[in-house]
Amino acid sequence: MTTFRFESRPSLLSMATVAGPDEAKGPLGEKFDQVVPDLWVGQKSWEQAEQELLARAGQTLLVKENLTAADVDLMVGGDLLDQLVTTHFASRTLDIPTFGMFSACATLTASLAVAAMAVDAGYGQKVLVTVASHHHAAERQYRYPVELGIQKPATAQWTATGAAAFLIGKGGPVVVREATPGRVVDYGVKDPFDMGGAMAPAARDTLLRHLQDTGRTVKDYDAIFTGDLAAVGSTLFRDLLKEEGVQVEGIHHDCGLILYDRSSQKAVQAGGSGAACSGLVTAAHIIPGLLSGEWRRVLLLATGALHSPTTYRQGESIPCIAHGVVLERAEAP
Amino acid sequence: MTYLLAFLVGGLLCVAAQAAVDFLRWPPAYVMVLFVVLGAVLGGMGLYEPLVRFAGAGATVPLTGFGYSLVQGVKQEAVRTGWIGIFTGGLTATSMGVTVAVAAASLVALLFPPRD
Amino acid sequence: MKLSPEAAQTYDQKRLAHHPPVPVARHFWRAFWVGGLISTVGQFFLSYFEKKGLMPDQAAIPTAAVLVVLGALLTGLGLYDRIASYGGMGAALPITGFANSMVAPAMEFRRDGWVMGVGARLFQVAGPVFVFGTLASLFVGSLWYLFYGGFTG
Known part of the structure; x- marks a missing residue:
């Protein structure tokens, strides 16, 4: 039994998003709190730009709730860059006690789970969850300089630029009901241009364990959102589940396919990815859907690929992880 | 005709790479x-030279031409100076391209920031 | 958990079956005309330098230099990555692509300083081409010298 149930009903008090220009052009463009016009965000490097995105998301949330840093007990969050520089450097200005989390693009649900645990256990009244990623900073670290002429395969994904912040406490309208931490799953995929294909088995693993732990079926969810399996990984995920007799057609959605309009935004190829991808979609699409009554209970399964450029060069396969979090509208039983 | 041959051969080499x-x-x-x-x-075996004579820039502009130049330089210097040429010829023949590339890269890095 | 190599192979086939087919015809056509066009531009300069009285082998040297400058400029203007995402190897294989592979890291790592950034990273992508080209020329050149060099030299 590895699914945690939070009996004291920790919940979402507030949230804030800052999105990059490509994300603003996508279907959710109108729904972000703040949109930056370019990837520099007024800074001198991509890394500083990513920190600025995160700092702005945190500040926006504090201002919205009329809070100061001293009112927040803990910040739990992460990003994709080495040593979590985005989270830690931005935390210098936010000035909140911080736990840096790394689960690559699954960082959102890992952080939400830890925040909910802290609140549920009574260690904090208000815990800030943050995620951020920056397309060019990720390209530079994981792949090539941005001006390098490379034709990417259609299975490649686009790291989202943006940051999202969520405030977890008690008495909010959306409850973090359960969390299922992921196991590291490695199906031997070595192609760094097919993250969705590498991550799909991890998403399946966590979903099946979650259903087993809770005794539910997928029908008990109004929607199941994977983090960033994108086009290839999403169909693969559904196929893998079909083999187990689990049908998620119609219920399953993927944040990487929601964030962009792939027909007009060709550069994103198979879809979005990055720590900010599930963060932006959760704040601008999933939570609003829960608040409006479109859904009552959703399972958010953010997915992450845990390789590094070094392990790739040394011929290692890509280990992946998916953490699940159940979000419910507060009045739900 | 020269231009057409350059176009065709250069294009086909790129298709092979693709x-x-x-x-x-x-x-x-x-x-x-x-x-x-x-x-x-191919340059060492004397097979690339006919292609260069046939297609001009179509054979020298793709990267195979760089490998050919390296070997061609080795051959010419070896004929001129003996075994020392094996070590000096390749880089001598390609030094202009590489030097210009280093200079151009530095200059561009000085003048242009990366774009979005 | 880590799948056994055999099971991983089975999964790999399943995964690849979900990949959209590579648009080979489109890729080939684009690589062909982009690579052909760059070569034609090269031919223009090659003919020019030959007309100026250089031997064909000699004329290729300044031609390469001119193309390197053009590739560098297009990279600086932020255009070469777009040309290459369209033309694939048609843009990467010509010497303009070689220039792009040096200019791109120079621009990217400029923020890391001139010595540890630009200086250290300039050959990040072009380095392998340079290293293996040099090794190949040394190996092939030595063989050539052993078999023919003695007679002609």
Whole structure:
């Protein structure tokens, strides 16, 4: 039994998003709190730009709730860059006690789970969850300089630029009901241009364990959102589940396919990815859907690929992880 | 005619490289290395020179031409200076391209920031 | 958990079946005309330098230099990555692509300083081409010298 149930009903008090220009052009463009016009965000490097995105998301949330840093007990969050520089450097200005989390693009649900645990256990009244990623900073670290002429395969994904912040406490309208931490799953995929294909088995693993732990079926969810399996990984995920007799057609959605309009935004190829991808979609699409009554209970399964450029060069396969979090509208039983 | 041959041969070499990427699923960096080595080997066997005479820039502009230049330089210097030429010829023949590339890269880095 | 190599192979086939087919015809056509066009531009300069009285082998040297400058400029203007995402190896294989592979890291790592950034990273992508080209020329050149060099030299 590895699914945690939070009996004291920790919940979402507030949230804030800052999105990059490509994300603003996508279907959710109108729904972000703040949109930056370019990837520099007024800074001198991509890394500083990513920190600025995160700092702005945190500040926006504090201002919205009329809070100061001293009112927040803990910040739990992460990003994709080495040593979590985005989270830690931005935390210098936010000035909140911080736990840096790394689960690559699954960082959102890992952080939400830890925040909910802290609140549920009574260690904090208000815990800030943050995620951020920056397309060019990720390209530079994981792949090539941005001006390098490379034709990417259609299975490649686009790291989202943006940051999202969520405030977890008690008495909010959306409850973090359960969390299922992921196991590291490695199906031997070595192609760094097919993250969705590498991550799909991890998403399946966590979903099946979650259903087993809770005794539910997928029908008990109004929607199941994977983090960033994108086009290839999403169909693969559904196929893998079909083999187990689990049908998620119609219920399953993927944040990487929601964030962009792939027909007009060709550069994103198979879809979005990055720590900010599930963060932006959760704040601008999933939570609003829960608040409006479109859904009552959703399972958010953010997915992450845990390789590094070094392990790739040394011929290692890509280990992946998916953490699940159940979000419910507060009045739900 | 010269231009047409350059177009055709240069284009076909690139198609061959694209085939290596698409069919063998090689990363582009590996394909570039393969083509330089290929140019050097063909150059050493005296098989690339006819292509250069036939297609001009169509054979020298793709990276195979770089490998060919390296070997051609080795040959010419070896004829002129003996065994020392094996070590000096290759880089001598290609030094202008590389030096200009280093200078241009530095200058561009000085003048232009990366774009979005 | 880590799948056994055999099971991983089975999964790999399943995964690849979900990949959209590579648009080979489109890729080939684009690589062909982009690579052909760059070569034609090269031919223009090659003919020019030959007309100026350089031997064909000699004329190729300044031609390469001119193309390197053009590739560098297009990279600086932020255009070469777009040309290459369209033309694939048609843009990467010509010497303009070689220039791009040096200019791109120079621009990217400029923020890391001139010595540890630009200086250290300039050959990040072009380095392998340079290293294996040099090794190949050394190997092939030595063989050539052993078999023919003695007679002609």
